Amino acid sequence: xxxxxxxxxxxxxxxxxxxxxxxxxxxxxxxxxxxxxxxxxxxxxxxxxxxxxxxxxxxxxxxxxxxxxxxxxxxxxxxxxxxxxxxxxxxxxxxxxxxxxxxxxxxxxxxxxxxxxxxxxxxxxxxxxxxxxxxxxxxxxxxxxxxxxxxxxxxxxxxxxxxxxxxxxxxxxxxxxxxxxxxxxxxxxxxxxxxxxxxxxxxxxxxxxxxxxxxxxxxxxxxxxxxxxxxxxxxxxxxxxxxxxxxxxxxxxxx
Numbered sequence: 001x002x003x004x005x006x007x008x009x010x011x012x013x014x015x016x017x018x019x020x021x022x023x024x025x026x027x028x029x030x031x032x033x034x035x036x037x038x039x040x041x042x043x044x045x046x047x048x049x050x051x052x053x054x055x056x057x058x059x060x061x062x063x064x065x066x067x068x069x070x071x072x073x074x075x076x077x078x079x080x081x082x083x084x085x086x087x088x089x090x091x092x093x094x095x096x097x098x099x100x101x102x103x104x105x106x107x108x109x110x111x112x113x114x115x116x117x118x119x120x121x122x123x124x125x126x127x128x129x130x131x132x133x134x135x136x137x138x139x140x141x142x143x144x145x146x147x148x149x150x151x152x153x154x155x156x157x158x159x160x161x162x163x164x165x166x167x168x169x170x171x172x173x174x175x176x177x178x179x180x181x182x183x184x185x186x187x188x189x190x191x192x193x194x195x196x197x198x199x200x201x202x203x204x205x206x207x208x209x210x211x212x213x214x215x216x217x218x219x220x221x222x223x224x225x226x227x228x229x230x231x232x233x234x235x236x237x238x239x240x241x242x243x244x245x246x247x248x249x250x251x252x253x254x255x
Contacts, residue, residue, distance in 0.1 A: 007205045007206075007208055007209035008133070008143055008205070008206065008209045010205055011133065011146075011201075011202045011203075011205035011206045011209065012130070012133040012134070012202075014198045014199070014201050014202035014205070015126065015129060015130055015133060015150065015198070015199065015202040016130060017195075017198045018126060018194075018195040018196075018198035018199040018202065019123075019126050019127070019130060019195075021191040021192070021194050021195035021198065022119070022122070022123055022126065022157075022191075022192075022195045023123075024036065024039060024187075024191045025039065025060060025119070025188055025191050025192055025195070026060050026061075026119065026123070027060070028040060028059040028060050028061075028068070028187075028188060029057075029059030029060065029061055029062040029064050029068050029071055029074075030061065030062075030074065032067075032068065032069065035187055036068070037067055037068050038067075038068075038185075038186075038187045039059065039068075039185060039187040039188050039191065040057035040058060040059045040064070040068060040185040040187075040188055041058045041059065041060075041164065041167075041168045041184070041185050041188045041189075042057070042058045042168045042171055042172055042182065042183075042184060042185060043055065043056070043057045043182065043183050043185065044056055044171075044172070044175045044180060044181070044182035044183075045175070045180040045181045045182065046083060046084065046180070048090045049083075049084045049088055049089070049090040049091050050084060050085045050088035050089045050090060050091075051084045051085025051088050052083050052084040052085075052088065052090075053065045053070060053083070054066075056083040057185070058080060058083070058168070059071075059188075060116075060119075061074040061075060061076070061078065062074050062075070062078070063078070063082050063083040076116070077112075077113045077116045077117070078100075079099060079100025079101070079103055079104040079108075079109060079112075080095070080100075080103075080104050080108045080109075080112055080167075080171065081095065081096060081097075081099075081100050081103025081104035081105075081108075082100065082103060082104075084096075084103060085103070086101050086102040086103055087102045088103070092174050092175065092177070092178040092180075094107075094174045095108060095171065095174055097109070108167060108171065111163055111166065111167040112163075112164075112167050114163055115159075115160055115163030115164045115167060118156050118157075118159045118160035118163060119157075119160040119164075121156045121160075122153050122156035122157035122159075122160050125149060125152045125153035125156060126150075126153040126157070126199065128149050128153075129146045129147075129149040129150040129153065129206075132145055132146045132149060133146045133206070143206050143207075143209040144207075146206045147203060147206035147207040147209075150199065150202055150203040150206055151203050153199060153203075154196075154199050154200060154203050157195065157196055157199055158196065160192075161192045161193060161195075161196050164192060165189070165192075168184060168185075169184065172184055
């Protein structure tokens with residue numbers, strides 16, 4: 001297999017890896033099996049906050065206790081203030097507000113909900129090129145289509161991961177400023193940005209595979225010629241030659 005034809009399989013493999021990492025992030029908190037047990041966005045000391053656990057870990061669908069145990073019910077786009085009671089005492093002022101049943105501030109309510117939505121959109125557009133990627137193994141059109149859809153998925157995943165990062169980095173800083181211990185989840189952040197990097201490389205490789213196949217097809221279609229040639233002849237290229245006869249120059253053209 002040449003370098004040209006090997007680009008599409010590598011791109012498809014990276015796309016599959018990106019999908020697996022995104023699923024690891026989404027399924028965090030739904031099982032106690034590694035690595036999902038260690039996957040959370042933020043871990044913070046919430047002791048003394050009304051209705052909260054001593055340690056809270058924020059995952060995609062739930063808020064949980066230490067090691068993703070003692071989790072609350074799974075909820076889509078749950079408010080970050082789901083970790084404590086409505087109008088709870090002891091919550092840092094930047095985190096609590098009138099949103100999410102009086103548990104979450106305006107900023108964190110919208111930042112995380114939009115991040116959650118863009119994760120789902122990115123997941124949808126990653127699944128499409130994964131199946132279309134098998135067409136890229138055998139055709140230039142398949143590579144072009146897969147590269148285009150991968151680019152759309154990359155756009156949405158970039159927004160999702162950026163919003164997630166901004167939300168939980170700022171939330172960690174709020175807890176630290178309040179004198180509480182807090183740390184980002186290495187697995188969730190690693191999986192999220194790893195999925196982003198794998199999708200970026202995959203998209204580039206799909207586009208390169210398309211262009212290399214086009215160049216290879218053009219090279220194979222060009223006829224081999226020798227000598228001086230002219231274009232525009234309906235049955236191919238014409239070769240011209242000149243010779244002298246009895247002191248006169250006669251121009252003979254033949255195909």
